Amino acid sequence: MKIKERQTKILDILRMMQRIVSIDELSEIINVSNITIRRDLQDLEEKKAIIRTHGGCMLAGRFMMETQYHKRVATNFDLKQPIGQRAAKEINDGDRILIDDGSTTFHISANLGHFKSLSVYTNSLAMISELSRFPNIKLYLFGGVVNDQLYSVEGYLTEDTIEHTRFDKIFLGVDAIDYSGTCFVNKESSARLTQIMLRQGKERILLCDHTKISKEAYYSYATLDDFDKWITTPIADKQQLQYFSKKTNLIIV
Numbered sequence: 001m002k003i004k005e006r007q008t009k010i011l012d013i014l015r016m017m018q019r020i021v022s023i024d025e026l027s028e029i030i031n032v033s034n035i036t037i038r039r040d041l042q043d044l045e046e047k048k049a050i051i052r053t054h055g056g057c058m059l060a061g062r063f064m065m066e067t068q069y070h071k072r073v074a075t076n077f078d079l080k081q082p083i084g085q086r087a088a089k090e091i092n093d094g095d096r097i098l099i100d101d102g103s104t105t106f107h108i109s110a111n112l113g114h115f116k117s118l119s120v121y122t123n124s125l126a127m128i129s130e131l132s133r134f135p136n137i138k139l140y141l142f143g144g145v146v147n148d149q150l151y152s153v154e155g156y157l158t159e160d161t162i163e164h165t166r167f168d169k170i171f172l173g174v175d176a177i178d179y180s181g182t183c184f185v186n187k188e189s190s191a192r193l194t195q196i197m198l199r200q201g202k203e204r205i206l207l208c209d210h211t212k213i214s215k216e217a218y219y220s221y222a223t224l225d226d227f228d229k230w231i232t233t234p235i236a237d238k239q240q241l242q243y244f245s246k247k248t249n250l251i252i253v
Helices: 003-017 023-030 034-046 068-074 077-088 105-111 126-131 156-163 188-199 238-247
Strands: 050-053 056-059 096-099 118-122 137-141 145-147 152-154 167-172 182-185 201-207 219-223 229-232 249-252
Touching (some): 003 034, 003 050, 003 056, 003 068, 003 077, 023 034, 023 056, 023 077, 034 050, 034 056, 068 077, 077 105, 077 201, 077 229, 096 105, 105 126, 105 167, 126 137, 152 156, 152 188, 156 188, 167 188, 182 188, 188 201, 188 219
Parallel strands (some): 096 118, 096 167, 118 137, 167 201, 201 229
Antiparallel strands (some): 145 152, 182 219
């Protein structure tokens, strides 16, 4: 990986995690030595792109947003990042896509800069700073009530706008999947909103890693049969893997 590419990767990681990130973490994620990371951080500090801390760094020029949402983005970062990278390969130039406010779907945003033309609709406030970096992306943010913990918008206005819009592809997250393939979220309002999103896509793609299987959540919004594809990480239980494969097109990263 070239220096510029590596430093761009560091900034992407800091934007996504929205917290102080240690040198050890950066070294593990990017798969280079701590010495290399220190050199990159010194260079980025001289460019005033980051602020060095004891054993790590943070983005410069903005307050840290330690919300529930950003903590979720940082959880299982090494699993979510390749899912986001693979999801971007499902997109074509000129597509009209919807990305929900999930912590895994957020990882698509860093991988859209190469498109010549793309229309992205989202209810995620966190994606504004990510996607506004790319001049060829037309970004649409749904109106609605701001949820300052999930860093998103929701409510009647959001639902009404989505109900009157069609998308080439939609990318949705989930808080839990049970062994029957039912998809759950933790809030009733999120379940209702996600059901509306699901109806509006020509192609519907689920993004979540294998750790969501058998987790607890309270409100179901769909089953795997409702999705055209599920991009996930390796599922150890071979019998469960075969069962899920019969319900949707599994893409393992």
